[in-house]
Amino acid sequence: MTVLKAIAHKYNDTSLIIRIIIGLVIGAVLGVAFKHLAAISILGDLFVGALKAIAPVLVFVIVIAALCQGSSKLDRRFGTVIVLYLIGTSMGGVVAVIGSFMFPQTIKFAKAYHADSVVQGFGQIVHNLLMNIVDNPVNALINANYLGILAWAVIFGLALKRFAAPNSQRFMKDLSDAVQQGVRWVINFAPFGIMGIVYTNVSTNGLSIFTTYGKLLLLLVGCMLTAALLVNPLIEFIVLRRNPYPLLWRCIKGSAITAFFTRSSAANIPVNMGLCKRLGLDEDMYSVSIPLGSTINMNGASVTISVMTMACAHTLGINVDLPSAIVLCILSAFAACGASGVAGGSLLLIPMACSLFGISNEIAMQVVAVGFIVGVVQDALETALNSSGDVLWTATAEYLSWKRKGKSLPTFLGGTTVVEESNTHKHHYTTENTEK
Structure with a gap:
């Protein structure tokens, strides 16, 4: 028993990324060496089955908990932040869809599937969308x-x-935390599930699957970098009319790097709070906008959902026309806002986007499984984009308020207000006078 406890302790202390890589390598080696190991294949089926079981409950509970506890005592800045969150998230989907049209990808599933009912045209997509919305809860x-x-x-x-x-609202918060913990426990066993998934894929399709997955990962990374380094700065420039990159660089350095390794927007909230303080933002504002952003500011998640859904559609031979792509962009943004704060949370929203094209939940969960395979890099970069965006849009809204009130912007944006601070002393003053 002591030995088992020691092994479990060592397992939990090892980084999930390292464990996933090990599981991926072991699965690939076993897939090449042995063709019929049912015990290994079932690990992948169990993992996918667990995700299928908990994902609907997770989405339902986490959205209710977030909405019922929202604050209504916030000023115009908060409305600006919400709009920026939604625009940024929507543009992530747009970038992903455009990238998927330019560089279409396909996925090799562990099992042969076909769409239950291929959607024909924009009208049927809208009909499916509306009927699914009014379905019995x-x-x-x-x-x-x-x-x-x-x-x-x-x-x-x-x-x-x-x-x-x-007390009822508190209960919903506790229930949301409990469900998210359940997801964390499931994802803690992801290395075993991925080992089974990779084994099944390699033993069935050979090592060529990694070429396909590599191209898919490159598309995901390319879309996320485009959103982070080109699209987000463009939105910031339109709002503030200032060079966007000084603020962007501070967000990348102060938030994105840590988020990349923690792979959790929720875990990065304290880091973002500290960065907002160094940027001289109003604590009453960012103490609400940053936690909210970890839930609804999900442009990286929107990229993932759109790219993976488009890849699934291309694999099944579903023709995605322009109107359908526009609906996918909107729906991906909507779905991303419900993504969980745990690692791999956005992948659990892929089935919703796939349902637009008549793709069954069983097929969609295979796409989710593939997402976990490429998630070693994808999820880390997605979290970095999401979390740093929380600070970027909060700061943009705050500085826009400064401009409207005639207050000087920070020096790095061409103003005279100095807002940087050391680790122990806060400096927030202008060249003309000292402000609190």
Whole structure:
């Protein structure tokens, strides 16, 4: 028993990224050496099955909890932050769809699948969208109808925010935390699941699958870097009319690097709070906008959902026309806002986007499994983009408020206000006078 405890302790202390890499390598080696190891294949089936089981509950609970506890005592800056969050997240989907049209990718599944009912045209997509939204909430949970789940979660969340007692809202927060912990426990066993998934893929399709996955990963990384280094700065420039890169660099250096390694927007909240303080932002503002951003500012997640959904559609031979692509961009942004703060959370929203094109939940969860294989890099970069964006958009909204009030912007944006601080002393002053 002592030996087992020591092994479990060592396993949990080892980085999830390292464990996933080890599982991936072992699965590939076993797939080349042995062709019929049912015990290994079942590990992948169990992992995918666990994700299928908990994902609908996770989406339903986390959205209700986030909405019912939202604050309503915030000024115009908060509205600006929300708009920037939504624009940034939507543009992530746009970049991903454009990239997927330019460099279409396909996925090799462990099993041969075909779409249950291929959607024909924009009209049928809209019809499916509307009918899924008004689905019975219990039926939506049972059948993993993510559109219906999100729609009813929004309704219940807003209703609880208005009518529920504080204890009831606290219960929803505790329930959300419990469900997220359950997801963390499932993902803690991801190395074993990925080992089984990779084994099944390699033993069935050979090592050529890594070429396909490599191209898919390059597309994901390219879209995320485009969103981070080109699209987000462009939005910031339009809002502030200042060189966007000094602020962007501070967000990358102060937030993105740590988020890349923690791979959790929630875990990076304290880091972002400290960065907001160094940027001279209002604590009453960023103490709300940063935690909220870790939930709804998900342009990296929007990229992942769109790219993986488009790859699945290309694999199944589904023709995605321009109107359908526009709906996918909007839906990806909507889905990304419900992504969990745990590692790999965005992958669990892929089935909702896939449902637009008549792709069954069983096929979509295979796409999720592939996402976990490339997630060693994808999820880290996605979290870095998401988390640093929380500070970027919060600071942009705050500095826009400064401009409207005639207050000088920080020196790195061409103003006279100095807002940088050391580790122990805060400096926030202008060249003309000293301000609190």
